[in-house]
Amino acid sequence: MIEIKFLGRGGQGVVLASQILARACFEEGLYPQSFSIFGGERRGAPVAAFVRVDHRKIHLKCDIEQADHLVLFDSSPLDDERLVTQIKPSGSILANMRGPLTRLKKSKGLTISLVDALEISLKHGLGAIINTAMLGAYGRFSGLVQMDTLFRVMRETLPSSIDQNLAAAKDAFESVHPGMEEMEHLHGE
Secondary structure (H helix, E strand, C coil): EEEEEEEEEEECCCHHHHHHHHHHHHHHCCCEEEEEEEEECCCCEEEEEEEECCCCCCCCCCCCCEEEEEECCCCCCCCHHHHHHEEEEEEEEEECCCCCCCCCCCCCCCCCEEHHHHHHHHHHCCCCHHHHHHHHHHHHCCCCHHHHHHHHHHHHCCCHHHHHHHHHHHHHHHHHHCHHHHHHHCCCC
């Protein structure tokens, strides 16, 4: 089973991104589970969304405590030393930020990749709604689903600006890069 945790802020499209990923996994014959947590405030408030994916039915009904993949729509959790407790020791982080990465508690085995999803979304006229850019980056980062499937689900699911969203996803797919300084630091212990 692969467990994915999306962390972000209201207005970034975190919940919709998790739903799109879950549906794309389902269309590829996997068994997904998707759920989210957010408060009454929508814009700017913390949001967490979770996706589990497996080759067989998933019967768990609990939050994901330690994810295989942590997808940060907002890079501020990198300032919290407790972030590494939310991910498995050999897990992977995809962070929306402009590099280089210089923040994060040392942890061997952790893989980190970066994408400037906000810049990409702004370039395509999407404002701060970065969900499709993050999904495009996640597709490359994880290899969990075929990009054609992800793009087809986006076309069928997104309420508007479909061409701009697909272009943002494609740009982000091509723009993912490792947070090299931090990766060397993390693996060099």
